Amino acid sequence: MDGKSVKRGQRILTEKPFAFVLKSQYRLERCDNCLEATKVRKCSNCRYVSYCNRSCQTQAWAQHKHECPFLKSIHPRIVPDAARMLCRLILRLQHGGDLIRGYYTEHGSRKFRDLMSHYAEIKNDPKRLEHLDSLHAVLTDMMADSPSTVPNKSELMSIYGRLITNGFNVLDAEMNSIATAIYLGVSITDHSCQPNAVATFEGNELHIHALEDMPCLDWSKIFISYIDLLNTPEQRRQDLKDHYYFLCVCSKCRDPKEARQMTAAACPNRKCSASINIEWNNCKRCSVGISPKLRNAYNEIMALTKHNLEAMKDVACKYLDVCKVCLDKQAGLMHPLNVWHVKTLDAAFEAAIEVGKWEEALDYGQQLLPGFQMYHGQWNPLVGLLHMKLGKIQLFERHHKEASHHLEEAQRILSVTHGRDHRLLVEQLYPLIFQARQEAN
Known part of the structure; x- marks a missing residue:
């Protein structure tokens, strides 16, 4: 908890993604790194991802170098976005990502393992299990030359669970979803249909702004909306139960x-x-x-x-x-x-x-x-x-x-x-x- 008061409109968090993936429908018109809609050139090796300039390609290389051979191996097929995101998370975790912390205050932080996986719920969710099986098949195909890279089913399910319940849709200026990302620090925030904070984006960077004055910055009392609010309470509750495995009891849903x-x-x-x-x-x-x-x-x-x-x-x-x-x-x-x-x-x-x-x-x-x-x-x-x-x-x-x-x-x-x-x-x-x-x- 930060003792300083918070004013409406104040930016209370800025965070870069732990992992992110540009939606495949935009891969020929947006940069895979900064997400800018502009003229792009394909990676000369995998021919799958594209960048707007050398600087973005260099910045992206730390993560892309691990996935590049796998994307190349199945070219020219399109990889489902969820499969590519899982691939990136697996590789990130295998190359030291499990030690990375996302900070939401000077001392408060979260690692990937701190994110909720909802393992038990997913294990009893036939639709999720079917989706995971299809993603496992894609990953096995992608990583055929390095089969040991694919985690066992139990580990894969825990990574998948953290992705689907903590992933953000990265939005452009028009509020269109252009990418999927995991942000570690902001995962501390809970949902409300009457949020007191909002997530917006600049490229792949996430910003959280306060929507009302607060006596202090207490992250246990910061709420953003996970879903489309232009729905009935019944539909909102169903969406949250299906996707995030909880029943919303906010005042708006109970009204x-x-x-x-x-x-x-x-x-x-x-x-x-x-x-x-x-x-x-x-x-x-x-x-x-x-x-x-x-x-x-x-x-x-x-x-x-x-x-x-x-x-x-x-x-x-x-x-x-x-x-x-x-x-x-x-x-x-x-x-x-x-x-x-x-x-x-x-x-x-x-x-x-x-x-x-x-x-x-x-x-x-x-x-x-x-x-x-x-x-x-x-x-x-x-x-x-x-x-x-x-x-x-x-x-x-x-x-x-x-x-x-x-x-x-x-x-x-x-x-x-x-x-x-x-x-x-x-x-x-x-x-x-x-x-x-x-x-x-």
């Missing part, structure tokens, strides 16, 4: 009001803005009745929305027409703060940007703000980025006053979540604010 709000229907009385439970017989505010026909229509659009959003989940380009159909059918049935309506607006906003329909994007983005603010909280990078995107579009559309408002809101939030010196602000946000002020005059 029945949030669960009701997230699945709320709109009152059939257009003059009433109340949110209703579709199973009720009438609205608690205006007493208008809820008919079986309305209930069926609501359940149908809920099912359609879930199906369409699931179908678009892993598609880079969201389908604007599909989003529009869902939004049209949701009108008058789903409350504006229904989480599935909010998710649809989010998909429509990104889809409209993708195809350059700026006025439509503005409309969706402005409708999206209340839901994002309610479910993500005021101090969240996604809320800051939404303001930044809205400001950027309004600047392009020459709505200078509105642009300035959103860009200044983005600055207020992102200064806390990322820090004033983060590249996202320095290279993107500050120039936009300057441009908006110049053009407003």
